[in-house]
Amino acid sequence: MVENVLRVSNLKVAYGGIKAVKGIDLEVNKGELITLIGANGAGKTTTLKAITGTLPDCKVEGDIIYNGKSIKGSNSFNLVNDQLAMVPEGRGVFTRMTIQENLMMGAFTRNDKAGINADIEKWFSVFPRLKERAAQLAGTLSGGEQQMLAMARALMSHPKLLLLDEPSMGLSPIMVEKIFEVVRTVSAEGVTILLVEQNAKLALQAANRAYVMDSGLITMSGDAKDMLNDPKVQAAYLGEA
Template identity: 75%
Template sequence: MTTPILQVRGLSVAYGGIQAVKGIDLEVREGELVTLIGANGAGKTTTLKAITGTLPQCRIAGHVDYAGAPIHGLSSFALVKRGLAMVPEGRGVFARMTIRENLLMGAYSRNDKAGIEADIDKWFGIFPRLRERANQLAGTMSGGEQQMLAMARALMSHPKLLLLDEPSMGLSPLMVERIFEVVREVSAQGVTILLVEQNARMALQAAHRGYVMDSGAISMSGEASAMLDDPRVRQAYLGEEA
């Protein structure tokens, strides 16, 4: 875990007179699972969208390097081809396509048909509910099942870095547990992950390192296990007394 695959330096995002992200620095090293936690509205999703160039009209300043090269101005398609994939908040599955068709869309930048079929089988093994419903329209599935599909679809592109935006949002406690099991499993397979999450406890329990974002700024960072024991984190984000 020595080589930074993602380096963010002095990243700022402004909408008119509103400064949503205020000159933040963060990095993710190869093989790491890094989490960015914070309250709703702290600027976490804006940060991910600034990294991937998917924000609406706004002013962005600072530097974002991926795999040793700047990526500002690159299209989402180009980023996927370079191995950077994102699972957006709200999942964004293709509702009128089947589960299998969604997975094939995740592999649109590939042309190795045998490898694509092998990967579909692989992710069906990790997400057995998807295998059971392979020909079901994605829009008819539960929120948790759609989250599994969105993750599997992104993984079909063979990402070197996977960005996950609030994967537990709106899910039942049992489904949240299952989603985090899968996040750990994907990380264990060597996929580098940057996880944005409001469920601070689950995120820090899964991660190697963490950053805390507060009002558009990074207020704390460190080893995830140490942050779990930090009184400031416990009081502000884990609902415990200092």
């Protein structure tokens, strides 16, 4: 039986008179890697922020069900206790804390000291650059290093659902490949992931299923590999005729 981790039904988000999200449905099942793709301004980031309660003052309608309970209107800090973690667009690292301190902050809901130390070493092995700079302030890192840190920090909380918002934005091609390598590895370890990403090709290659968002609406959904070969998706998002 498929276990539903996240279900969004008829989600609408309005800033004053501007309707950013216009009534969308999506679901993420346990162990899936789901991607949400679309052009700039489609409403993808707004959708993630509505799920995590991190939107500025606006009107949110519809249902947001996480692990069987409604989280609409919940404070984001409570969601971390429920093992829902998000890596925001722009990384959001604690710039005046060291790499080590950022990782410890990711584990602040845990009290298994040995497990926390083991996880820090795990992510240092995945991202050797972070280990080399463990005592360095996060604000002095490159964009790619900050993205590594933001992902590792989120994973320190042992999330049941990991939301990733544009993890490849502004990174070099080599760094993009590294980030997606980690996304695929984390997914293979059983972490459920909802990925918002502008690099549609890499996102569809990594994902199980996909949703396409345009002007606040879901315009297409289905198997991610099938979408890679869909002429409409190729023309609109993959730069192919």
